[in-house]
Amino acid sequence: VLVDGAPTDLCATLTDFRVGRDGDPRQIASALATQLQDLADWVPFSVRLLPDSTAVVTGPPSTEVASILGAAAQPESREVASVWRFTPATIRSFFDTGGTGEELIDALAEMADTDVPQALAYTIRDCWRTYGALAVRKIPCAIVSEDVVLLTNIETDEALAVLKFQRLAPTVLISSATPIDTLAVLRRHGYSPVRHSDTGRLELDSATKVRANTTRTPHPSAPAAPRRRESRELARLLQTGDPGTVDDARVRSALSRHSRLLPRELDALTDAAARGAPVSIDYQNSKGAIVRHAISDALQDGNWLLALSTSTGTRESFAIMNIRAVSVGPH
Structure with a gap:
């Protein structure tokens, strides 16, 4: 590769390597990548930010600019000038990489030949304001009870430390173990939990149920069932106001x-x-x-x-x- 009859740096790089079977393709590829990147850096490019939340890039962008645009915008065309569109979804994708709203605005202002449009800056700041307001996490097992004191006792019970509790809400504890293991540990330490399905329905063991003998006589010491009032007696009590x-x-x-x-x-x-x-x-x-x-x-x-x-x-x-x-x- 010659320029004005003189070998270029790329030519010098290629001549430093052995040819034929003795050449190492990996070394040649690494050296060429460095030289080609240097050549690309010499090619001028420009970035213009437009009021319609797009960026127009003329010429091949640098690696840093391409990385930022690839994380925060969606390419719409790649011709002589490439067009990138910023949307709330693409901006959130940039935040997912660890960036912040002000960092994105500063990066755009530094790379662009124009100012950051007010509408784009507002969209970025608005997306950053709501980013992370909701959090999604995977919970191995949840322990739920209306008895807040009972949950507190369980949470502070050193014998149950193996479950590594986290308090999600006053009435909800998170266990790091599976539901089966959590049930076993709680029952082993004297608690009486029941298992619920993912929809909150009670799950019972599929053990065989024993049918009671209908001819069995009640135990002599068993208390008699409370006497039910007849409808006439209830009506009389309502009319007279007698509490009975x-x-x-x-x-x-x-x-x-x-x-x-x-x-x-x-x-x-x-x-x-x-x-x-x-x-x-x-x-x-x-x-x-x-x-x-x-x-x-x-x-x-x-x-x-x-x-x-x-x-x-x-x-x-x-x-x-x-x-x-x-x-x-x-x-």
């Missing part, structure tokens, strides 16, 4: 299955559920905060207590297990 008799023991037993209250507090809550007596409860909400409610006209329904809260002026539903304390009378 309430089985306090049955109400107390139903409440105790879902609560962790002291005996005297359980008695007060039983009186509230059986007769509507006003009481004050300290209730732990879904955020873990303890809120005091003065309630009356309470009714127990499964593991829930439905009552009129004078604190809010509306009827509220309280998970019995989240009632932390009960005191007699409104406060």
Whole structure:
């Protein structure tokens, strides 16, 4: 390769290598790549940023410019002048490589022969403002409970450190183990978790169910089933306003299955559920905060207590297990 009758640097590079079978193609390719890059750097190019969020590049761009445009814009044409279009999606792709909004604006201002258009700068800054507002992560296993105190005890239990917990929310713990291993560890340490499917449905073991013997006589010590009121008696009670008799023991037993209250507090809550007596409860909400409610006209329904809260002026539903304390009378 000669210029004005004299060998160029590229020619000198080629003559430094042995030819034929003794030549090393890898060494020749490496040397040529360096020389060709130097030649490309000598070729002038220009970048113009247009108001329609495009960049027009005349001539072969440098490696740095091509890298930035390739990360932040979409090529639309590659003719004598190549056209690159900036969109929110391509700009976010640049952020995915580790760049920031101001870094992209500064890089464009440095490479371009024109100023960065105001609309393009606004789009870049707006994309950067919302970038990362949402995060997507893979969770091996989630432990969910309305009992925030119970989750806190599990999280701080040194015997369960092998699960490497992370608190995702007041009512959600993340375990680093699989659901099967997490269940096994929790049960081995005295907890009684159940497994839910990905859609939140309870998953039961497929063990064979034993059918009860319908002819079996009840155990002599088993308590008799509570007597159901006839419809006529219920109608009479509604007309007369007579509250009738309430089985306090049955109400107390139903409440105790879902609560962790002291005996005297359980008695007060039983009186509230059986007769509507006003009481004050300290209730732990879904955020873990303890809120005091003065309630009356309470009714127990499964593991829930439905009552009129004078604190809010509306009827509220309280998970019995989240009632932390009960005191007699409104406060």
